[in-house]
Amino acid sequence: xTNRVIRYQGAIIRNxxxxxxxxxEHASGRxxxxxxGGGREENESEEACVQREMLEETNLxxxxxxxxxxxxxxxxxxxxxxxxxxxxxxxxxxxxxxxxEPEAAQVYAIVEAAWFDLLHPETWNLEMTKDPITFQxxxxxxxxxxxxxVGS
Numbered sequence: 001x002t003n004r005v006i007r008y009q010g011a012i013i014r015n016x017x018x019x020x021x022x023x024x025e026h027a028s029g030r031x032x033x034x035x036x037g038g039g040r041e042e043n044e045s046e047e048a049c050v051q052r053e054m055l056e057e058t059n060l061x062x063x064x065x066x067x068x069x070x071x072x073x074x075x076x077x078x079x080x081x082x083x084x085x086x087x088x089x090x091x092x093x094x095x096x097x098x099x100x101e102p103e104a105a106q107v108y109a110i111v112e113a114a115w116f117d118l119l120h121p122e123t124w125n126l127e128m129t130k131d132p133i134t135f136q137x138x139x140x141x142x143x144x145x146x147x148x149x150v151g152s
Contacts, residue, residue: 008037008050009036012088013089018142019058019089026108037050039101050085050087058097059092
């Protein structure tokens, strides 16, 4: 594995809905929602990395449209920077994939994949809205894609 300081993640959109994955930690049973993503392999382009990560974690093939967000991480986080790409699903059905990195797979499993309607935040999973990191990221994506910020 190469040194991974940047997390390349995909905001996968289908019919105004954003795909999120639920991770469950093995030791504590704690679960939380995230957008799919991970580290880049050696000699892999950023776009190829995002496409590979989306396929591994969601079972979807995607078209990467553009870089949507490039943010520095809070100090102490595993990754130092997060690059979020706008992606469109073009094949497959969204379902929980797998974590190929053994050190991550020992910590958590991907247990659910769900679409969150960016036009109707009132339908969002309550667990996700209470997660300050994922909730703020989803709201940023919603704003950048110019969806109305209803109910925020």
